[in-house]
Amino acid sequence: MGENKKVSRRKFLVRGAVGTAGVLAVGTYLFRNPIRRQILAYANSADSPYMGSGVEPLLWFELTSANKIRLYSPKVEMGQGTFTGMAQLAADELEVPIAMIKVVHAPSITGNIDSFATGGSTSIASLWMPLRELAATMREMILAAAVENLGVPKSDLKIKNGVIKVNGEQITFAELAEKISEWPEVDTPELKKISDYKIIGKSVPRVDLDDKVFGAPIFGMDVDIPNMVYGAVVRPEHIGATFITADVSKAQNMPGVLKIVEEEDFVGVIAKSFIEAENAKHAIKVTWDAPTNLQLADIENKMKVGNGKPTIIQKNGAEISDPEVQMEFTTPIGAHAQIEPNGVVANVTEEGATLYLSTQVVAITQKEVAKRLELDTEKVNIVPTFLGGGFGRRLHTPHAMQAAVMSKAVGKPVKYFFSRKEEFQHDMFRPPTHHVLKANLTDDGNIAHLQHDFSSGDVAIDSALLPSALNSFLGADVGAIRGGFCQYLNIPKIRTTSWHVELPFATSWWRSLGLLANTFAWESFMDVLAEKAGKNPVDFRLAHIQNDKSGERLCNVIKTAAEKAGYQDTVINGKAMGFAASTDAGTPCAQVVELSIVENQIKIHKVTCVLDPGLAVNPDQVRAQCEGAIIMGISASVFEKMTVKDGQLNPTIYGPYQMALLKHAPKEIEVILLQGRETPGPVGEPPLGPIGAAIANAVYRITNKRLTSMPFQEALQNM
Amino acid sequence: MTINFTLNGSAETVTLSDDMTPLLWVIRDILGQKGTKFGCGKAACGACTIHVNGEAVRSCSYPIKFAEGKKVVTIEGLGTLDNPHPVQQAWVEKVVPQCGYCQPGFMMATAALLEKIPNPTDEDIDKNIINICRCGTYYRMRKAIQRAAEIKANELIETSKTS
Numbered sequence A: 001m002g003e004n005k006k007v008s009r010r011k012f013l014v015r016g017a018v019g020t021a022g023v024l025a026v027g028t029y030l031f032r033n034p035i036r037r038q039i040l041a042y043a044n045s046a047d048s049p050y051m052g053s054g055v056e057p058l059l060w061f062e063l064t065s066a067n068k069i070r071l072y073s074p075k076v077e078m079g080q081g082t083f084t085g086m087a088q089l090a091a092d093e094l095e096v097p098i099a100m101i102k103v104v105h106a107p108s109i110t111g112n113i114d115s116f117a118t119g120g121s122t123s124i125a126s127l128w129m130p131l132r133e134l135a136a137t138m139r140e141m142i143l144a145a146a147v148e149n150l151g152v153p154k155s156d157l158k159i160k161n162g163v164i165k166v167n168g169e170q171i172t173f174a175e176l177a178e179k180i181s182e183w184p185e186v187d188t189p190e191l192k193k194i195s196d197y198k199i200i201g202k203s204v205p206r207v208d209l210d211d212k213v214f215g216a217p218i219f220g221m222d223v224d225i226p227n228m229v230y231g232a233v234v235r236p237e238h239i240g241a242t243f244i245t246a247d248v249s250k251a252q253n254m255p256g257v258l259k260i261v262e263e264e265d266f267v268g269v270i271a272k273s274f275i276e277a278e279n280a281k282h283a284i285k286v287t288w289d290a291p292t293n294l295q296l297a298d299i300e301n302k303m304k305v306g307n308g309k310p311t312i313i314q315k316n317g318a319e320i321s322d323p324e325v326q327m328e329f330t331t332p333i334g335a336h337a338q339i340e341p342n343g344v345v346a347n348v349t350e351e352g353a354t355l356y357l358s359t360q361v362v363a364i365t366q367k368e369v370a371k372r373l374e375l376d377t378e379k380v381n382i383v384p385t386f387l388g389g390g391f392g393r394r395l396h397t398p399h400a401m402q403a404a405v406m407s408k409a410v411g412k413p414v415k416y417f418f419s420r421k422e423e424f425q426h427d428m429f430r431p432p433t434h435h436v437l438k439a440n441l442t443d444d445g446n447i448a449h450l451q452h453d454f455s456s457g458d459v460a461i462d463s464a465l466l467p468s469a470l471n472s473f474l475g476a477d478v479g480a481i482r483g484g485f486c487q488y489l490n491i492p493k494i495r496t497t498s499w500h501v502e503l504p505f506a507t508s509w510w511r512s513l514g515l516l517a518n519t520f521a522w523e524s525f526m527d528v529l530a531e532k533a534g535k536n537p538v539d540f541r542l543a544h545i546q547n548d549k550s551g552e553r554l555c556n557v558i559k560t561a562a563e564k565a566g567y568q569d570t571v572i573n574g575k576a577m578g579f580a581a582s583t584d585a586g587t588p589c590a591q592v593v594e595l596s597i598v599e600n601q602i603k604i605h606k607v608t609c610v611l612d613p614g615l616a617v618n619p620d621q622v623r624a625q626c627e628g629a630i631i632m633g634i635s636a637s638v639f640e641k642m643t644v645k646d647g648q649l650n651p652t653i654y655g656p657y658q659m660a661l662l663k664h665a666p667k668e669i670e671v672i673l674l675q676g677r678e679t680p681g682p683v684g685e686p687p688l689g690p691i692g693a694a695i696a697n698a699v700y701r702i703t704n705k706r707l708t709s710m711p712f713q714e715a716l717q718n719m
Numbered sequence B: 001m002t003i004n005f006t007l008n009g010s011a012e013t014v015t016l017s018d019d020m021t022p023l024l025w026v027i028r029d030i031l032g033q034k035g036t037k038f039g040c041g042k043a044a045c046g047a048c049t050i051h052v053n054g055e056a057v058r059s060c061s062y063p064i065k066f067a068e069g070k071k072v073v074t075i076e077g078l079g080t081l082d083n084p085h086p087v088q089q090a091w092v093e094k095v096v097p098q099c100g101y102c103q104p105g106f107m108m109a110t111a112a113l114l115e116k117i118p119n120p121t122d123e124d125i126d127k128n129i130i131n132i133c134r135c136g137t138y139y140r141m142r143k144a145i146q147r148a149a150e151i152k153a154n155e156l157i158e159t160s161k162t163s
Helices: A002-009 A034-044 A082-094 A123-150 A173-179 A209-213 A274-283 A296-302 A362-373 A398-410 A420-425 A515-533 A537-543 A549-565 A619-639 A691-703 A712-718 B023-030 B086-093 B103-116 B122-128 B138-162
Strands: A012-018 A024-030 A058-063 A069-073 A101-105 A157-160 A163-166 A169-172 A229-233 A242-247 A257-262 A267-271 A285-289 A309-315 A325-331 A343-349 A352-357 A380-384 A414-417 A433-441 A447-456 A493-500 A576-584 A587-598 A601-611 A643-645 A648-650 A668-673 B002-007 B010-015 B049-052 B055-058 B071-073
Touching (some): A058 A123, A123 A173, A257 A274, A257 A398, A362 A380, A362 A398, A515 A576, A576 A691, A601 A712, A619 B138, B086 B103, B122 B138
Antiparallel strands (some): A058 A069, A157 A163, A242 A285, A343 A414, A587 A601
16 A cells, blocks of 8 residues: 555656766656646646647756756747746756756657647646656655765755755766666655745746847757758649649759659749749749639628527527627737748658757647658657747648658758748638627616627637647637637626638637637627716626636736726826726736827827736746737737738738837836736736727727727728 | 958858849858848848948848948847847846847847937837837837947946046
């Protein structure tokens, strides 16, 4: 019985070995079945956690002879600060200074890749337990090895600041490791008390700051390997185009061209330089079968509540047949527009394939390449790089497979990336949405009955990202319904229905998924109803919040935001405030926007943002995520819009695709963090919820007209 | 065609069949300096901003032939970890970058701005810093630009004291 107990406490078996090139590798073997547990967790909440890869062993830590610890991350760094948070989690349990830890992307050969993805604001929340447990176990293993090797009792040993102190003497981890051939196995220890942490909870500078300020070559686009040549792939300019034939005769003889690859599903050209590959690509004449009559109005007509497949996601009330108040809202097609284009360097040799790229889905990229090359999965090594923006765009990486095919054909490493036009035309867009809201009020001005029907294109449905069983919630798209649930559960009757509409072009994950659109609709409507009821918008919201833990956290962010911003619903000196709140993946957020309208342009002066993410591992970086989400939200809701004309998606360049610039960013952003739970929760997406509605609510105060469609700047012009 | 110029202080000679090749690709692919980024290829985003004879230039749309005899400076030549440019020092102090991809372009644009307008107003910043950042780091960037101006002014005072 005692034996069983001991085994169950041994969550991780930590083993060390001497690696190549004099490096001392400390591999850790993860002994649990993460997949099943995490699937359950996913189904129960939107906190989808670290899922492991099902492969053992997983390499987590590597101790170098220079006494540095390399931490192999199964999550990628795309700006969200995950590497910094991970270093903090590990350093506190390992008892080492943060500078001793170097976080790197785990190549797939380490086994330490996440079969889910990096996305959904889940990285730190999901690594919170396993990473601290691993670090603590490694610390105990080092201590146990020191006991054995130095022949002193454990009570005489202490790890401090990355060195082992023994009766006045000291020895570094690396010095100890040199003496060890067989590492002892240890139990997973109790974790430290949160109050004892010295690094977790502190605003340490980002660990990647120097690389990013001094121009280090850390991105996928920066990868250069010997003998590398350049590929380009011909892409159609029309939606729904199918390939008929290609005339490559001219391209074949162009300067620098090495080879033309004609596959069933794509035509690629390989040349000595990027410019030569691009020039040759333009010289390939492809005949496409493409409809050229599709217009934006066709998409808008399609994207209507009532079309497609409905799924009721929240129901304790019937449909409202005679609404006292009814409104409709729409949001447009949105582009990811991340600045680093999608690209990859593929090196396919007889031994296998190695691919370097910015990807949010290391495991899927690996499987797709292996399948296409007909290789065993482990023969394909995916080396993730820093991402020049992710935002969900890099959850799709078919270009990796194309580069691998080209590399195999030419017998050299091939670098290949999208042009900006291709980025815009072949994005996996944020789907357009349509919302119909209806309500009836009680005699004393409360909501008696509330109904929200929203339609959206695919977000999760048809994505390779999740097992098909997970991409729907009772049949509704799990991505499209983010933010779709009414957060005011003190309303007697609520009915929410998600309508899934098929579109002729690909739509998918875009930072915060349905949250941006759904919150715009919900929270604009709340202001409409508050006015109808003759109540203050903040008090009106508070009156409809249920009395439970999540209700309490929502109440707290709302009250704090109103108080800190000095929220009032009158216009003073041409400036008005707008209020909105949302709850996303268990993280409540409230925002107050202060703006004016100058020469018919929306000018946002200040945003007050109150977020309750639970424990903030790095408060400064949580603030940075809030600031970034607010500005990205301003960009998306005020300026951005893709359109469809004669079968083509437009625009295809920044500028015409209007985005927020420095001059559009508020000069003041005040972020206040509350802690309504003990552990870290999602951060990167929740603050994108309220911003759109908060802007629209403020604009209404000034104009007495309600913005019901994004982008607001265009809607304002048309009012 | 052979073109001579200096890159971050060192003399470079490159031979190209197409003298319209953008300077960006010469810097990145021939000379191997990856700090200058490709974003759009149409001078629309500013990720490729560098200095040519002290002027901020979007190198993705600057044909190599115009670089003949000129002084080209990229992020690698702006400053180093041990000797950072005031803009880089301010960027570190304010923890500006998120994904980091657009940041070299912004820092180069800012460094050029401060040469022309040592103490820029908000309006000067709005008018001159028109690159695109998708992570939305603009809020910290404005603070960092103001801080860089301050550091630079203090350096000038220090220099004039010692000389």
